[in-house]
Amino acid sequence: MVVAPYLDTLLLLLAAAAAINDLASRRIPNLLLLCGLACALVLHALSPSPGEALLSSLGGFAAGLLIFLPFYMMRGMAAGDVKMMATVGAFTGPATAFHIAIMAWCAGGAMAIAIIVFRGRLLLALRNLWHIARGLWLRIPVGSAAKSESAGSMPYGVAIAAGTIYVLAMRYS
Template identity: 60%
Template sequence: MPIDSWLQATLLLLVSIAAINDLATRRIPNRLLLAALACALVLRLLSPAPGAALLAALGGLGLGLALFLPLYLLRGMAAGDVKLMAVVGAFAGPYDVFSIAVLTWCAGGVMALLAALWRGRLKLALGNMVNMARTVLVPGMPAVAPQEKSSAGTIPYGVAIAIGTIIVLVRYHG
């Protein structure tokens, strides 16, 4: 089996385990992420062009981190989600991790809206999103984290990351 197939199969296993764990415990274990990162790097080094493959892994890891870190800093997601996206990037590379991130944001947005509707907190959720956008888009606007009591709730974002990843993997095989 070619290295790309091993990378994709291991990535599918990673996001599946992370999503299930996030649903069950609302945590994505660091041990899982470290083991997966080591696996991604070893598989990349075993490829026919290990230098280019390792650069792709590091580029994907960096881009995955860069795309999700601002959301963590705005308290829009947990650190485990950011680390998971970085590790997904090590498997997928920079081009695919960007596609995965965009699809993940779409899936996460739908999940968040459904959760806010379910909890009867849609107005609060939309207000929080406007405040986050204003912080990013308006120069000089101080970053103010929402108060605990003004949170519209959380979602297991590892599930959204799994959905985005699976959609990209299906694109290759289906």
């Protein structure tokens, strides 16, 4: 059974549902991600070479998790975003998960700039970046600097969905 079209279709549905939930409630439901992960594993198990497909799926899950985990640990990203990227990786495998992460970072950067400018918080964001850069240059440990006001948060599930849609669209174009 050829499972790639089913994997891609379910992944697009998962990404869209997660992005809509993130926009509406600033949360990505664990149940949605768990169901997506289960679907990915079942579809990979039904592939012509299930052992290889399941290993790729687990590798993609690990890659997605490890790519975004440092941002969560530095409190720059929510846990739902990390779990979403890990689930996306379970659908795609490690190489494509890495490509999607890069595209998500690009989309996230563009979104962040737009949100900061739209909310009139550009100077605050630049000041925060200066404090971060100065801390790195002076080798000040991450937790020891004085807390600064946040320039705002954003629904990063939308950026992950955009990266996913872009990579899958390029696959079929």
